[in-house]
Amino acid sequence: MADELLRVDGLCAGYGASRVLDEMSFTMGTEAVCIVGRNGMGKTTFCKAMLGLVRPTAGEIVFAGKRVDGLPPEKIARRGIAYVPQGRRLFPSLTVDEHLTMLAKATRGKRWTPAAVYELFPRLAERRRNGGAELSGGEQQMLAVGRALLLNAPLMIMDEPSEGLAPLIVDTLIDAVRRLVGEGVAVLVVEQNLRAATEIAERQLVMSAGRIETELTAAELSGSRELQNQYLGVSA
Numbered sequence: 001m002a003d004e005l006l007r008v009d010g011l012c013a014g015y016g017a018s019r020v021l022d023e024m025s026f027t028m029g030t031e032a033v034c035i036v037g038r039n040g041m042g043k044t045t046f047c048k049a050m051l052g053l054v055r056p057t058a059g060e061i062v063f064a065g066k067r068v069d070g071l072p073p074e075k076i077a078r079r080g081i082a083y084v085p086q087g088r089r090l091f092p093s094l095t096v097d098e099h100l101t102m103l104a105k106a107t108r109g110k111r112w113t114p115a116a117v118y119e120l121f122p123r124l125a126e127r128r129r130n131g132g133a134e135l136s137g138g139e140q141q142m143l144a145v146g147r148a149l150l151l152n153a154p155l156m157i158m159d160e161p162s163e164g165l166a167p168l169i170v171d172t173l174i175d176a177v178r179r180l181v182g183e184g185v186a187v188l189v190v191e192q193n194l195r196a197a198t199e200i201a202e203r204q205l206v207m208s209a210g211r212i213e214t215e216l217t218a219a220e221l222s223g224s225r226e227l228q229n230q231y232l233g234v235s236a
Contacts, residue, residue, distance in 0.1 A: 003029050005186050006155060011059035011069070013049040020045040022210035023059065030154070030186045032177060034197040036221070037207035038233045043190045044086060046207070047159045051083050052076045063155065082153035084144050086160045092133035096124050096143055099132065103150040110152045111183070117146035120176060138169030145176060155186045162193040174199050194232065198222040206231045 007027045014020040020042045026033075035043055048054040050061060052073040061069040068076050077083075090099065100114040107113040118125035121142040127135060135143065141161060148156055158177075162170045170193065177187050177200050191197040197204060198218035205212045206221075208231065221227055 005029050005064060006188070007060070007062040008050075009060045009062070011046075011049060011056055011061065013045060013054050013056045015045075015054070019057075020210050021049060021056075024207075024211045025059075026205055026212050026215075028186065028188065028203070030181075030184055031203070032181045032187045032189065032201035033203045033205060034189045034191050034201040035205045035207050035212075036191060036194075036197050036232060038231070039192075041207045042210040043207055044159055045210075047083070047085075047157055047190055050076075050157055051081065077151060077153070080151075080153040080155060082148040082151040082156045084141075084148045084156065084158040084161060086163065090132035090135075090140055090143060090147075093131055095129050095131055096135070096139075097128040099143055099147055100150065103147065107150050107152065112149040112152050114146075114150070117149055120149075120179070121146060121172075138165050138172070141165060141169070141173065142176075145173070149180075154184075155188065156180065158187065158189045158191075160190060160192060162191060162196040170196050192232075194222065194228065 004027050009025050011021050011024040012019060024046060037043055045054060049056050052071055056069045059069065060067055063079060063081060068079055100117055104114050123139060124142050124146060127139055132140065161173055174196060180187055189197065189200055198221055202218050204216045204218055204221045206214045206216060216227065
């Protein structure tokens with residue numbers, strides 16, 4: 001593993017009296033890491049806790065040497081954590097260009113600008129005058145990733161990025177993540193798609209009942225139907 005960028009230690013969180021995260025712990029460096037697991041294991045709650053959308057009840061989140069657990073979402077974003085949410089959450093009435101240019105001022109002189117996003121996703125450049133509601137699911141996901149890139153953050157968290165996408169679009173996203181990691185961006189992906197998860201990252205953290213139960217390599221997980229059935233509910 002690369003030098004530690006993120007450490008999650010004993011993280012607990014939930015809703016009211018219901019605990020969803022139960023002493024979740026792991027570390028990662030500047031690399032791609034996937035969190036996989038069956039539905040209902042707490043993966044999306046973890047993303048929300050990481051971004052300050054759900055307040056942890058115990059444990060620590062240490063990013064770049066400083067604790068961020070308990071901070072409001074805007075301060076966590078300013079510390080350098082970008083988020084691609086499940087469901088994309090775009091503005092239906094804003095064009096592709098408007099989504100990107102509203103953040104453009106803060107990108108001057110930095111790696112990721114609207115022009116760089118269009119270079120990464122040429123299809124967005126072709127659709128730059130179309131509204132969010134006029135885009136296909138794949139185009140919406142590209143825009144959600146591009147919008148997050150404009151934060152120029154050292155860590156990007158992606159929640160189910162391949163959900164509902166055609167295989168060719170999934171390939172585009174896989175290639176984009178690989179490129180980001182190659183350029184020094186850490187990417188933490190919560191993913192249900194086994195192929196996408198194992199092609200994105202070598203490290204596969206298996207989540208069960210609100211905690212990381214085990215860690216597997218991509219080869220171990222993709223090569224074993226028994227492990228897939230045990231941890232992901234994939235049957236032969």
